[in-house]
Amino acid sequence: MWENALSFFDFDDTNVIYVSLGTVILGAGAAVVGAFTFFRKKALIGDAIAHAILPGVCLAFILSGTKNYFLLILGAFFTGWLSIIAVDYIVKKSKIKEDTAIGLILSVFFGVGIMLLTYIQQTGNAAQTGLDSFLFGKAASMLAQDVIIFSAISIMLMIMIFLFYKELKLITYDKDFAQSVGLPVKWIEFLLSSLTVLAVVTGIQAVGVVLMAALLITPTAAAKYWSGSLSIILVLAAFIGGFSGVSGAFISYIAPNMPTGPWVVMVLSLFAIFSILFAPRKGYFSRLWQQLKNRRQIQDENILKAFHQIAESENSFGAAKTIEKLREKRYYSLPLMKRILQRLKRQGYLKKTVEGYFLSDYGQRKAARLVKLHRLWELYLTEYLRIAPDHVHEDADTIEHIITPELEKKLEEKLGYPEVGPHNSKIPYN
Secondary structure, three states: OHHHHHHHHHOOOHHHHHHHHHHHHHHHHHHHHHHHHHHOOOOOHHHHHHHHHHHHHHHHHHHHOOOOHHHHHHHHHHHHHHHHHHHHHHHHHOOOOHHHHHHHHHHHHHHHHHHHHHHHHHHOOHHHOOOOHHHHOOHHHOOHHHHHHHHHHHHHHHHHHHHOHHHHHHHHHOHHHHHHOOOOHHHHHHHHHHHHHHHHHHHHHHHHHHHHHHHHHHHHHHHOOOOOOHHHHHHHHHHHHHHHHHHHHHHHHHOOOOOHHHHHHHHHHHHHHHHHHHOOOOOHHHHHHHHHHHHHHHHHHHHHHHHHHHHHHHOOOOOOEOHHHHHHHOOOOHHHHHHHHHHHHHOOOEEEOOOOEEEOHHHHHHHHHHHHHHHHHHHHHHHHOOOOHHHOHHHHHHHOOOOOHHHHHHHHHHHOOOOEOOOOOEOOOO
């Protein structure tokens, strides 16, 4: 296996070159076009087109009697386009929703395709060999002719996306605005639908009818976890699609019994799972870590505020507070309270003596600001939203942790720098 792995990257075998180039170009082209389908919330339309292509391929073969790839692609394009028109017609002319319409068209077209494929197999035409590869793909047996055709189509797809990027982006995110500024929305939608059909027609050679939707959608699903910019997502999706293509070809090469198409989809799925779990900011573990940080921040600030409130009620600013006294004001379990106090001590907010903990100068300023924000928000709710004073504490207890300095300044100005809150408690200004 190790020798096979090394020989794959030597590219001495022309078949390796064809398969590698073909899968990279097909993966990248399908991913770029699929991004717009994904963001228009029409992810399943690619699946419908993929299944609708089969009867077109079969009809082209029956009419021509030969396995001319140009004619097969032409037939596939025709029935793929017909499936889009059928879905739109059903949605517009009936009460059936789009997902149901896609399911109907997908099953009907695919059923017709299987029926025609069975008919072709029974005719005994020797040229039919390889037609069934449209079901599961035939990436591992690509020839130079296949690579040239697929490359030309995929490159054309990416050029069209580049030329009409602004228009496609606009109808993807705000179709109504695109119409209001005079863009030919119908024509642009026609263009995008045509590009989608072409992407499916070419990509189906690598992974087949059944798995084509993954090649179209999964790269964008993974890429969107890494960026919020459409242009960057397109680049990342193209990279993920292309890399998955060559990875599937590599696995198929070192393990000949492994089919290329399914492994392309498996690598895509691994990319998507990794992105969902580990992407910065949007990944599961990143969001989990941020939630933990937010929870700790709220706990820390609640205890700092408790120090100030106890000192205010007992007129004991600067005096040490015991853990028991703090737990009377803000009940946390004893182990949690000890962790919070140790954390605040490490951050420089607290100092420890034999009697307990007391606020440092830095901690006193922080605690006073938290109390000020709490009481300013309470006052804002009572004066401007007419909420009863005894109903504002919980809301202020939540919002005080996210009030920015800019909002703090606006609250002070709007309320006229008040000296007391709605409960006649002093508002501390440092």
